[in-house]
Amino acid sequence: MNEALHLAELGDIKGAIEKAREIRNPLKRLKVLAKIIETSRREDVLLPMLDTLDEITSTPEKIVAMSIFGYSLYLLNQDNEAEKVFESAIRMTNTLSSPKIKAEVFAAIARNLALSDRYTDSYEYFKLAVEQLQFSRALYSEVISTLIRIARLIEKTGDEIPTEKVLDFYKLAKDLYSLIRFRLQMEVLEEKMELVKDVLKRRSLAVIELIEKGDIERAMKLTRFLSPKEKAISLLEISYWLFLHEYRNLGKSVFEDALNTILVGKFKPDDAELESIAKRFLRIGLLEEAIIISGIINDKIRASNLLGDISIAYAKKGDINRALSIAEGIGNEKIKKRVLEELEL
Numbered sequence: 001m002n003e004a005l006h007l008a009e010l011g012d013i014k015g016a017i018e019k020a021r022e023i024r025n026p027l028k029r030l031k032v033l034a035k036i037i038e039t040s041r042r043e044d045v046l047l048p049m050l051d052t053l054d055e056i057t058s059t060p061e062k063i064v065a066m067s068i069f070g071y072s073l074y075l076l077n078q079d080n081e082a083e084k085v086f087e088s089a090i091r092m093t094n095t096l097s098s099p100k101i102k103a104e105v106f107a108a109i110a111r112n113l114a115l116s117d118r119y120t121d122s123y124e125y126f127k128l129a130v131e132q133l134q135f136s137r138a139l140y141s142e143v144i145s146t147l148i149r150i151a152r153l154i155e156k157t158g159d160e161i162p163t164e165k166v167l168d169f170y171k172l173a174k175d176l177y178s179l180i181r182f183r184l185q186m187e188v189l190e191e192k193m194e195l196v197k198d199v200l201k202r203r204s205l206a207v208i209e210l211i212e213k214g215d216i217e218r219a220m221k222l223t224r225f226l227s228p229k230e231k232a233i234s235l236l237e238i239s240y241w242l243f244l245h246e247y248r249n250l251g252k253s254v255f256e257d258a259l260n261t262i263l264v265g266k267f268k269p270d271d272a273e274l275e276s277i278a279k280r281f282l283r284i285g286l287l288e289e290a291i292i293i294s295g296i297i298n299d300k301i302r303a304s305n306l307l308g309d310i311s312i313a314y315a316k317k318g319d320i321n322r323a324l325s326i327a328e329g330i331g332n333e334k335i336k337k338r339v340l341e342e343l344e345l
Contacts, residue, residue: 004032008039016040017048026055030065037072046072060096063089063105067112074116086113090125100143103132107150114157119165126154126172144180151176155189162224164200167193195222204230211237220254228265232258236277236293243286255289262296271299278306287313291326304332308339315343 004019016036023029030052037045049069056062066089073082089109096102110125129150133143151173158169174189199206199222207226210219211234219238223231235258242251262269278293290310297303307330315323323343330336 005035005039008036011040013040013042013045017045021048026052027061027065030056030068034068034072037075041075043076046076059092060101060105063092064108066092067109071112071116082116099132099136100146103129103136103150104146106132107153111153111157114161119161119163122157123165123168123172126150126157126169130172130176147176147180148182151180151182151185155185158192159221160224164196164225166196170196196225199225203227204234207234208237211241214241216241228261229267229269232261232265232267232269233273233277235261236274239289240277240280240284243281243289244284259292268298269296271297271302275299275302275306279309282306282309282313285313300331301335304330304335308335311339312342 004016007016020032033049053065056065070082070085093105106125106129110122114122154173158166170189170193174186177185207219207222223234239251239255274297278290282290294303294306311323311326327339
């Protein structure tokens with residue numbers, strides 16, 4: 001499985017498909033092929049997915065597989081076809097006689113609908129899954145493990161939803177945990193709900209407070225509720241915190257995420273905020289990161305002053321060639337002249 005995904009990440013889609021074909025379990029193979037589509041967005045992965053679907057004979061597994069295939073079609077922007085596949089999967093689910101199995105299948109469909117960004121539909125089918133278990137005549141001991149699995153799946157799905165709809169998912173999961181008396185999980189969900197409400201109300205201020213407390217994991221997760229502009233600045237703040245506390249690899253990764261958010265979003269972050277963050281990077285010796293941020297700043301004076309400070313910092317480190325190179329690239333002529341004069345001293 002890992003080999004197939006690794007090949008997909010390297011761009012060897014043909015090799016990834018061949019590795020996936022070696023997986024004996026058809027449902028597991030289909031999941032790996034769906035992951036390959038996530039990575040590559042290549043339509044030629046659909047044919048081996050269809051071949052794999054044909055191998056599955058169990059009706060519940062076939063339905064789950066269809067929902068995975070439907071999600072893959074959404075990834076490839078084949079929305080109409082994806083909708084037909086999901087509708088067919090739902091019709092087949094309604095023919096199942098066992099409430100327990102029906103609940104598990106509805107939950108799988110709901111999960112793949114959420115992955116397809118169909119959050120309202122996902123919530124409705126998770127509700128149907130819960131109702132099936134509530135109406136089941138099976139012994140409590142027979143359905144408890146299914147209840148736990150579905151509650152965890154609803155919570156996990158909620159953790160990935162970037163809209164206020166997440167509150168509905170968390171409440172549904174909390175109600176399930178209440179049914180099985182999992183008080184600790186109920187408390188965790190209550191805390192998550194309060195944090196989400198706080199971020200929805202106070203936006204980036206709530207995330208910044210978490211960063212200041214060192215609660216980086218939660219801060220990262222909650223950036224999904226921010227606008228792209230707010231998210232970019234928050235990610236830069238998180239990156240700075242990680243570098244400061246010597247989590248360099250993770251800091252670099254988050255820094256790249258912030259840049260990607262800016263480039264993909266094609267928006268202009270606030271120059272004053274960018275300058276402030278760049279100066280903090282500069283103070284802890286992260287000169288290259290400060291240079292990159294300077295390139296995003298639109299205000300020519302701010303960017304020039306920042307580059308001047310970076311140039312002098314390189315000179316103090318003894319790298320005079322790099323210092324001069326940066327100074328020569330300063331846009332404002334007055335600031336460039338001042339910095340070059342300082343470098344000559």
